[in-house]
Amino acid sequence: MTDSERTRSADVRFADLVANPEPLTGLLVTRGPVAWRPVVTISAMHLGALAALIPSTFSWGAAAMFPLFWWIASGLGMYLGYHRLITHRSFKTSKFIERSLATFGVLNMTSGPVSWAGIHRLHHAESDGDHDPHSPRHGLAWSHILWGIHGRSDGRRRRAITRDLAKDPYFLWLERWYLLPQSVLAVLLFGAGYWATGTAMGALGYVIWGVCVRTVFGWHTVWSVKSAAHAWGYRNFHTDDESRNNWWVALLTFGEGWHNNHHAQQRSAAHGMRWWEFDPTWWTILLLERVGLAHSVVRPKLDRLDPHRGRRRSSGAQAEHEGPEGIDSP
Ligand SMILES: [Zn+2]
Ligand SMILES: [Zn+2]
Numbered sequence: 001m002t003d004s005e006r007t008r009s010a011d012v013r014f015a016d017l018v019a020n021p022e023p024l025t026g027l028l029v030t031r032g033p034v035a036w037r038p039v040v041t042i043s044a045m046h047l048g049a050l051a052a053l054i055p056s057t058f059s060w061g062a063a064a065m066f067p068l069f070w071w072i073a074s075g076l077g078m079y080l081g082y083h084r085l086i087t088h089r090s091f092k093t094s095k096f097i098e099r100s101l102a103t104f105g106v107l108n109m110t111s112g113p114v115s116w117a118g119i120h121r122l123h124h125a126e127s128d129g130d131h132d133p134h135s136p137r138h139g140l141a142w143s144h145i146l147w148g149i150h151g152r153s154d155g156r157r158r159r160a161i162t163r164d165l166a167k168d169p170y171f172l173w174l175e176r177w178y179l180l181p182q183s184v185l186a187v188l189l190f191g192a193g194y195w196a197t198g199t200a201m202g203a204l205g206y207v208i209w210g211v212c213v214r215t216v217f218g219w220h221t222v223w224s225v226k227s228a229a230h231a232w233g234y235r236n237f238h239t240d241d242e243s244r245n246n247w248w249v250a251l252l253t254f255g256e257g258w259h260n261n262h263h264a265q266q267r268s269a270a271h272g273m274r275w276w277e278f279d280p281t282w283w284t285i286l287l288l289e290r291v292g293l294a295h296s297v298v299r300p301k302l303d304r305l306d307p308h309r310g311r312r313r314s315s316g317a318q319a320e321h322e323g324p325e326g327i328d329s330p
Pocket of ligand 1: 230263
């Protein structure tokens with residue numbers, strides 16, 4: 001059975017696959033032994049986030065670090081920087097802004113920008129096929145978290161599709177030192193917290209909310225794009241995969257949850273394409289363009305949306321067929 005026969009099926013069939021996942025048999029990504037480094041990192045960060053329950057660490061100033069650095073690390077770093085700018089080249093900007101956004105992106109402690117773009121380009125090239133690094137077809141938990149803990153690949157193809165990015169020495173430096181910005185931030189937050197509260201526990205609260213709670217929340221929300229936005233939601237386009245537009249994922253990811261739109265028009269700087277599909281990352285790009293900091297912004301092809309189809313769930317024949325655009329190779 002070919003990839004397309006196996007995966008290009010009706011919603012019901014895919015739901016069955018999520019409930020009873022297929023064994024992972026891909027050649028590029030295989031299920032290996034547990035990698036202890038991500039397990040320790042993820043566990044430690046979750047424990048750190050739980051420390052927010054200790055009353056003596058709480059202050060409103062500390063709690064405010066959570067939305068502030070969630071916006072900086074996830075909103076600007078991950079979604080605007082890693083995804084729409086660096087991976088898909090949806091717009092152009094100065095080297096300074098690009099590198100700044102990449103630096104914000106590493107605050108998520110997922111990986112450096114080149115590795116992240118490589119895995120994501122692989123995901124677009126192989127969406128919900130055997131070689132997709134994180135498809136719910138191989139289990140919802142696999143697509144959400146397990147692929148990052150015991151997925152294995154030799155990395156050759158990932159490196160081949162990110163040669164354009166590997167030319168930037170700063171990106172390569174971030175690949176190597178991607179934990180450093182988060183560590184520096186933790187020290188700065190501790191200092192700011194001590195200055196604001198006058199106690200070590202109060203200072204710790206700034207680190208707990210600005211680093212631990214924010215990172216854990218950022219992880220699970222970006223992972224929801226890989227899991228939930230390939231399992232639940234509606235489709236505007238009949239793409240050759242199981243991507244979905246999912247409103248609650250979009251709400252938690254600055255607009256990234258309009259994932260079926262994104263799979264259909266991968267280079268579009270806008271992921272929200274209907275009036276209710278709010279997309280703060282797109283609004284940010286428009287703002288940058290307005291003030292002259294972004295140019296060559298790739299617009300969505302809204303004429304390909306059928307105004308009468310709205311929020312209907314895909315059943316194949318009803319949805320517009322949209323051949324996915326190729327991965328951009330700038
Ligand atoms: Zn996807
Ligand atoms: Zn993408």
